[in-house]
Every structure is written in structure tokens, then in C-alpha cells.
Amino acid sequence: MGEYKVDAEKLKKLGDFIEGLEYAEGELINILREAQEMFGYLPMDVQLFIARKLGIPAAKVYGVATFYSYFTMTPRGKHVISVCLGTACFVKGADRIVEEFRKQLNIKEGTISEDGMYTLDSIRCVGACGLAPVVIVDGKVHGRVKPEDVAAIIRGINEDESGEQMLVKQNVQ
Amino acid sequence: MGSYRMDVLVCGGTGCQASNSIDVIETMSKEIKAAGLEKEINLVTTGCFGFCEQGPIVKIQPDNVFYVKVTPESAAVIVKEHFVKGRVVKELLYEEPKTRKKLEEQSDMPFYKKQERIALRNCGLIDPENINEYIAVDGYQALGKALSEMTPEQVIDEVKRSGLRGRGGGGFPTGTKWELTRMSKADRRFIICNADEGDPGAFMDRSILEGDPHSVLEAMAIAGYAIGADSGYIYIRAEYPLAINRLKIAVKQAYDMGLLGKNILGTDFSFDIHLKYGAGAFVCGEETALINSIEGGRGEPTVKPPFPAEVGLWKMPTNINNVETFANVCPILLRGADWFASIGTEKSKGTKVFALAGKVNNVGLVEVPMGTTLREIIFDLGGGIKNNRKFKAVQTGGPSGGCITEENLNIPIDYDSLTEIGSMMGSGGMIVMDEDDCMVNIAKFYLEFTVDEACGRCTACRVGNKRLHEILTKITEGKGTEEDLERLKDLSQIIKDSSLCGLGQTAPNPVLSTMKYFWHEYLAHVNDKYCPAGVCKALLKYHIIPEKCKGCTLCTKVCPKGIISGKLKEAHVINKEECIACGACEQVCKFGAITRM
Ligand SMILES: Cc1cc2nc3c(=O)[nH]c(=O)nc-3n(C[C@H](O)[C@H](O)[C@H](O)COP(=O)(O)O)c2cc1C
Numbered sequence: 149m150g151e152y153k154v155d156a157e158k159l160k161k162l163g164d165f166i167e168g169l170e171y172a173e174g175e176l177i178n179i180l181r182e183a184q185e186m187f188g189y190l191p192m193d194v195q196l197f198i199a200r201k202l203g204i205p206a207a208k209v210y211g212v213a214t215f216y217s218y219f220t221m222t223p224r225g226k227h228v229i230s231v232c233l234g235t236a237c238f239v240k241g242a243d244r245i246v247e248e249f250r251k252q253l254n255i256k257e258g259t260i261s262e263d264g265m266y267t268l269d270s271i272r273c274v275g276a277c278g279l280a281p282v283v284i285v286d287g288k289v290h291g292r293v294k295p296e297d298v299a300a301i302i303r304g305i306n307e308d309e310s311g312e313q314m315l316v317k318q319n320v321q
Numbered sequence: 322m323g324s325y326r327m328d329v330l331v332c333g334g335t336g337c338q339a340s341n342s343i344d345v346i347e348t349m350s351k352e353i354k355a356a357g358l359e360k361e362i363n364l365v366t367t368g369c370f371g372f373c374e375q376g377p378i379v380k381i382q383p384d385n386v387f388y389v390k391v392t393p394e395s396a397a398v399i400v401k402e403h404f405v406k407g408r409v410v411k412e413l414l415y416e417e418p419k420t421r422k423k424l425e426e427q428s429d430m431p432f433y434k435k436q437e438r439i440a441l442r443n444c445g446l447i448d449p450e451n452i453n454e455y456i457a458v459d460g461y462q463a464l465g466k467a468l469s470e471m472t473p474e475q476v477i478d479e480v481k482r483s484g485l486r487g488r489g490g491g492g493f494p495t496g497t498k499w500e501l502t503r504m505s506k507a508d509r510r511f512i513i514c515n516a517d518e519g520d521p522g523a524f525m526d527r528s529i530l531e532g533d534p535h536s537v538l539e540a541m542a543i544a545g546y547a548i549g550a551d552s553g554y555i556y557i558r559a560e561y562p563l564a565i566n567r568l569k570i571a572v573k574q575a576y577d578m579g580l581l582g583k584n585i586l587g588t589d590f591s592f593d594i595h596l597k598y599g600a601g602a603f604v605c606g607e608e609t610a611l612i613n614s615i616e617g618g619r620g621e622p623t624v625k626p627p628f629p630a631e632v633g634l635w636k637m638p639t640n641i642n643n644v645e646t647f648a649n650v651c652p653i654l655l656r657g658a659d660w661f662a663s664i665g666t667e668k669s670k671g672t673k674v675f676a677l678a679g680k681v682n683n684v685g686l687v688e689v690p691m692g693t694t695l696r697e698i699i700f701d702l703g704g705g706i707k708n709n710r711k712f713k714a715v716q717t718g719g720p721s722g723g724c725i726t727e728e729n730l731n732i733p734i735d736y737d738s739l740t741e742i743g744s745m746m747g748s749g750g751m752i753v754m755d756e757d758d759c760m761v762n763i764a765k766f767y768l769e770f771t772v773d774e775a776c777g778r779c780t781a782c783r784v785g786n787k788r789l790h791e792i793l794t795k796i797t798e799g800k801g802t803e804e805d806l807e808r809l810k811d812l813s814q815i816i817k818d819s820s821l822c823g824l825g826q827t828a829p830n831p832v833l834s835t836m837k838y839f840w841h842e843y844l845a846h847v848n849d850k851y852c853p854a855g856v857c858k859a860l861l862k863y864h865i866i867p868e869k870c871k872g873c874t875l876c877t878k879v880c881p882k883g884i885i886s887g888k889l890k891e892a893h894v895i896n897k898e899e900c901i902a903c904g905a906c907e908q909v910c911k912f913g914a915i916t917r918m
């Protein structure tokens with residue numbers, strides 16, 4: 149498992165976060181949320197770290213991490229596209245939107261594109277059912293999405309991406 | 322509010338934000354400044370108006386004008402025309418679809434006409450991020466009244482007499498639950514607000530928290546006083562970032578003003594509120610699972626009894642109520658139990674918020690007195706079915722509920738009448754379906770959901786529901802038999818009888834109720850290998866597009882059933898009833914004239 153290195157600095161930050169908590173054990177879910185925010189996912193090493201820090205079995209940490217769909221143990225793409233598969237979105241054809249994204253991002257199995265750029269997953273209702281079907285791209289809600297809109301959404305991500313690179317370049321200069 | 326000439330209320334709920342309302346607010350603010358009106362016009366970002374279909378919504382007070390589908394461009398026009406020149410912008414008014422008349426006032430719109438807003442009273446009216454606006458509409462007065470004029474017993478009695486029942490699904494009498502928790506002997510007691518809102522397709526709790534968070538905080542403190550608890554937890558799902566943010570702001574403001582924390586309003590009552598986040602597990606909406614989750618563990622349910630009212634969070638008596646339940650509490654204390662009990666039906670008092678979604682014209686949130694009929698909700702408030710399609714069914718109660726058909730649309734709905742017709746109130750999600758929805762596929766969708774969300778503790782639910790889902794998949798793929806239908810029925814009953822918690826016990830409901838009302842559709846799938854709604858892909862039949870058919874007769878020669886007819890050089894037709902969807906015709910057609918539908 150040598151291919152992922154756990155960033156020591158982030159780990160220290162996580163340690164500080166845990167120490168700052170009052171009832172650390174009851175806060176396991178919060179700690180995992182924080183860790184996932186830092187690392188993007190929950191590598192095994194991070195789970196071990198948390199278990200040791202709290203003095204609880206690693207199996208308990210793993211048990212909680214696998215129970216909740218919010219937590220993921222595989223790295224996520226740079227951009228996360230979540231298609232809502234709640235009932236309101238489903239009856240408005242959300243499955244066709246998923247299909248279209250799969251096709252256009254060339255994701256056949258699993259949830260991540262080959263180049264590691266995109267994660268495509270599903271969520272159950274973000275409460276914007278009035279705008280079904282709903283797609284969330286990097287936290288932004290898109291409503292009334294039609295299969296024809298998928299290309300434009302992906303283009304939008306890519307444009308932001310190149311805009312970001314321009315900014316980085318300018319900063320370097 | 323204050324010395325402004327005009328209040329401009331712009332919806333900043335999740336729905337309208339997704340329709341760009343943030344840009345609308347920015348443009349308006351800029352244009353108002355440009356026109357030099359910033360001292361006269363008060364621009365307020367509010368919570369959800371409920372009419373998400375028509376968002377972003379902008380309401381002007383005191384003129385009482387209601388603009389819909391406002392864009393940043395039209396926002397600029399509103400400033401120039403309405404605010405500067407005093408002329409209502411007709412194009413941006415709501416058009417009543419039947420009469421095609423433009424309606425200015427909210428109260429004239431069919432969507433709002435039959436509504437009675439108690440839980441949603443402040444949504445769309447106040448700025449949820451400003452506690453002073455809440456206080457200006459009688460906020461924290463109920464808490465003040467309870468602490469200064471009433472004993473805990475009197476508070477409980479008032480809630481009991483109001484007839485309020487839990488809005489989270491079970492419909493348990495709220496006052497009785499408070500009393501039971503109060504009577505449990507213990508050193509500490511807790512209040513929990515269930516904001517997990519697991520039913521996909523329901524969004525009333527989100528709207529209340531986004532639009533009026535203080536109403537929930539205040540009610541939690543009142544409940545804390547009534548049962549003798551010193552702290553409360555709000556368990557909110559991670560999928561609601563905006564609601565989380567508004568809650569955080571509200572909690573902080575309430576602490577700053579001494580409305581939460583130590584010695585509230587100078588009395589010896591102290592109450593703390595903590596936020597806890599869900600992490601994406603439907604079963605955590607179930608109260609015992611929720612408690613396990615707050616304690617940091619896997620959100621698995623435990624066997625009841627003991628009920629949380631006896632043994633709950635950290636093994637202490639705990640009172641759990643739903644967001645909407647709490648949102649009803651303050652008006653009950655301020656206006657009295659008799660007033661609340663005068664609304665609704667004999668056994669279900671007050672109002673209920675429903676989230677109308679699916680194939681209905683006016684998607685959104687409606688709050689109506691208990692006893693309103695489904696027909697009124699779907700056809701009057703909801704404006705009927707989209708694109709003039711035919712109504713087929715409405716699913717209430719989410720994955721635990723059932724579907725209701727045309728014949729029952731006139732039943733006045735409350736907790737008991739819905740259960741009687743094989744569905745349930747649930748949290749108030751209402752998914753409207755039309756003739757293009759396949760009911761077998763819908764049942765399969767719900768089962769997929771429960772299989773996904775089952776916690777895995779008990780076998781009946783873990784394995785049983787998986788089997789149900791497999792059989793349904795088989796049927797939608799055209800491989801089902803009549804014996805499979807029998808098996809569906811038997812297995813459903815077993816799962817209902819032997820599952821540990823409400824999730825498993827109710828999971829087969831969508832199957833049983835679609836089988837009850839749409840038996841013919843199931844039969845069509847298994848016997849004729851045909852999906853009447855044209856949804857199940859594997860069962861689609863072939864069809865010849867007349868414009869493309871050259872009449873070459875090739876298809877007639879390969880059809881094993883010999884059911885394609887037509888003369889040479891004229892468009893051919895396939896007898897759909899007998900088509901076995903083998904695909905031979907499509908393969909030989911040189912003109913791309915044959916498709917599945
Ligand atoms: C599987 C399952 C899921 C539930 N999900 C929710 C939910 O999301 N929100 C909710 O308020 N109650 C939910 N409940 C009901 C709660 O267990 C509990 O009855 C409710 O929060 C009590 O509050 P009330 O009396 O105010 O309705 C669920 C129950 C079950 C069995």
C-alpha cells in the first residue's frame with residue numbers, strides 16, 4: 149500500500165483537531181468528516197491514526213466509516229458530479245442523466261474517470277426536488293437538467309479548470 | 322420593517338439559489354444603489370416561499386406584488402420600473418394557466434389560496450439570518466411566556482390539548498411524548514430534533530430550517546423546559562449545507578442574546594443546543610439509530626421498548642421530535658390549544674406541509690389543514706398534471722408508503738385515512754405520477770433504495786428485500802412468471818412481520834400497494850412481456866416510423882410471428898400486441914425505419 153503517502157502535516161492538524169474536542173469518542177463521525185475533508189477520502193492509515201488517537205479498536209472506526217455513505221475509502225476525482233436519485237428526480241428521468249454522464253466521461257465501472265479528473269456518484273435528494281432532476285457539480289446545484297445539457301455542464305467544469313490554471317500562472321509570474 | 326418605504330423579499334432557499342437567486346439579489350442591490358434608493362428600499366434575503374417551480378421569487382411589500390422567474394436582467398427592470406416609477410412589471414407576474422390572467426397578489430394564486438401556514442409561517446417573510454426579524458414577528462415570545470407564566474406541566478398540557486401529533490411520520494401525540502419523557506426518572510434528560518429528512522422527495526424540514534431556524538430553536542428550548550432537559554441536539558443531514566449554515570448562525574445569535582445558554586431570560590432555566598451531522602444513512606432517521614449515530618457509532622436501530630423517552634441518548638430519557646413538529650409549538654403556546662385544535666380533522670389537528678413533486682405543474686411546498694383532499698392538493702394547488710398527461714397515482718410516505726389512485730383522491734387526508742387506504746402520511750412527500758410511469762419500475766426503485774439503505778442487522782430486511790428487488794428486476798426484464806408475483810406477495814408479508822425496525826417493516830409497502838392497484842400492469846409484464854407505460858427497456862415493442870419506411874417488405878419476410886403487414890412501396894405496420902421484441906426486423910431494415918418504443 150505504499151502508493152499513497154499520508155501527508156504528515158495534515159495528520160498533525162487532524163491530531164490537533166481531535167485533541168481540541170471534549171468528548172472525542174462520541175465525535176467519531178465528526179472526526180471522520182474532518183479527516184475526509186482534509187484528505188479527500190479516508191485512507192486506511194488515517195483510520196488507524198484516528199483509532200490509536202482515540203484508543204478504540206480500528207475495527208470500530210472502519211465499521212463507522214463503512215456504514216455511512218458519506219465516507220469513501222477511495223480517492224475521489226478532482227471534480228465531483230453527483231446526480232440526485234431521489235424519488236422526485238427519478239420520476240423526472242435522472243437515470244438517463246447518469247447514463248449520459250457515464251457515456252461522456254467514459255466511466256464504465258465504478259465512479260471515477262480514468263484520468264482521475266471526475267467522480268460521478270449519486271445522492272438521495274438534496275431537497276431541491278422542485279428543480280428535478282438535479283445535478284450537483286462541485287457543490288453547485290444545477291436544476292432541470294436534460295441529457296442534452298450534460299455536455300455543457302462538463303464544458304463548464306473544464307472552463308473553470310482552465311481559468312484556474314490561468315490564475316495560477318499569473319500568480320507565478 | 323423599520324423606516325423603509327418598501328421591503329423587497331427575495332428567496333434565498335436551496336431551490337431558488339439553484340435558479341440563480343444570488344445573482345438576482347446582487348443585481349438588485351447594485352441597481353438600487355445606482356438609483357439612490359438604498360435608504361428607501363430594504364432588500365431582504367428570505368427562506369423558501371414554497372413555489373419552487375416558479376423561482377426565483379421576488380415579493381414586494383407593502384405593494385403586495387409577487388414576481389416569478391426573476392432573472393438578473395429582469396431584476397434590473399424591476400428596480401427601474403417598479404421601485405423608481407411605481408409601475409408593476411406585468412411580464413414578471415404569475416400567469417394563471419387556466420385563465421391566462423396575470424395575477425399580482427400571492428393570495429390570489431391557486432397555489433396559495435387554500436394554504437394555511439403555521440409551520441411555514443415565517444418562510445419567505447423574514448431574513449433567517451437576522452434574529453431581530455424573527456423577534457419582530459413574535460419570535461421568542463412563546464419561550465418568554467412559558468418561562469414566566471407557565472409551569473412545565475402547563476406547557477405539556479397545552480401541547481396535549483392542541484392535539485399536535487408528530488410530523489416525522491409516526492403521528493405520535495407530541496404532548497404525551499413530552500409527558501412520558503418528563504415522568505422517566507433520571508439525572509438528565511435530552512431533547513433531539515430529527516432533521517435527517519430521509520424521505521427522498523420531501524423537503525419541508527429543509528425549508529423550515531433554511532427559512533425560519535429560530536422557530537425550531539425556540540421550540541426546542543420550550544420542550545427542554547417542559548420535560549426538564551438542559552441540552553438539545555439537532556441531527557441534520559450533511560446534504561443540507563445551506564440549512565446547516567443558517568442553523569449555525571441562528572444558534573450563535575440566540576446565545577448572544579441570552580435566548581440560549583445559561584439562565585435564559587434571567588430565569589434559572591438553562592438550555593444548550595448542539596448540532597450533529599448525519600453522514601448519509603437513511604436509517605439514521607429512525608430514532609434509536611439516530612441516537613446511536615449521535616453517540617458516534619454505526620447508526621443501527623435497537624429494539625423498542627425501551628423507548629427513547631425512557632432510555633435514550635447516553636442512556637438518559639430523551640424526547641425526539643421532527644423539525645415540523647417543533648415548528649408548530651410556538652404558535653400553539655401563543656394562540657392557544659383551542660385555536661390549533663379547531664383546525665384539521667377529528668383525530669389529526671392543525672396543518673401538514675406537503676412537498677409536491679413529480680409530474681405536477683406547481684412543484685413546491687404547500688401547507689394545508691388536515692382533511693384537505695388529495696384532489697385539492699394535486700389539482701387546485703398543484704395545478705394538475707404536467708403537459709396535460711393523465712394522472713396515474715400519487716405516492717405518499719416515501720419508501721415506507723404506498724401509492725394512491727384516482728378512486729381515492731377525494732378522501733380527506735389525515736394520519737388515519739391514509740393508513741386505511743394502504744399508504745401513510747410519512748413525512749409529507751408526495752410524488753405525483755402520470756401515465757408514462759411504470760408502477761413495477763417505481764416499486765423496483767423504492768426497493769433499490771431500501772436495499773441500499775438497510776443497515777444489515779436483521780436478516781429479514783437485509784436478505785428479504787434484496788430478494789424482492791431481484792424478483793422485481795427479473796419482471797422488468799421480461800423474465801418474470803406468475804409464480805414470481807405470488808412469491809413477491811408472500812415474501813413481502815414475511816419481511817413486514819419479522820423485521821427489526823420500521824425501515825424493514827415498511828419496505829415492502831410500495832410493492833404491495835402497486836400490486837394491489839396495478840395488478841394488471843404486473844400481469845402485462847409477466848404474461849405478455851409488455852410494459853404498458855413503455856418504460857421497461859427490455860420489454861419495449863418494435864414500431865415502424867411511417868415517414869422512413871419505403872415499403873421494401875424485407876421485414877415481413879424475417880418476422881417469425883408474421884405480424885408485419887403492408888403493401889409493397891407503402892409504409893408497413895407491426896402489430897404491437899403480438900410483437901415479441903426479437904429485433905429481427907430492426908436488423909434487416911436498411912432505412913432505419915424500425916425503432917423500439
Ligand atoms: C426508517 C425510518 C426513517 C425515519 N426517518 C425519519 C426522518 O427522516 N425524519 C423524522 O423526523 N423522522 C423519521 N422517522 C421517525 C422517527 O423514528 C421518529 O418517530 C420521529 O422523529 C419522532 O418525531 P415526531 O414525533 O415529532 O414525528 C423515521 C422512522 C423510520 C422507521
Ligand code: FES
Pocket residue numbers: 232233234235236237238272273274275276277278280281282521522523
Ligand atoms: S429528489 Fe432530487 S432533489 Fe429531491
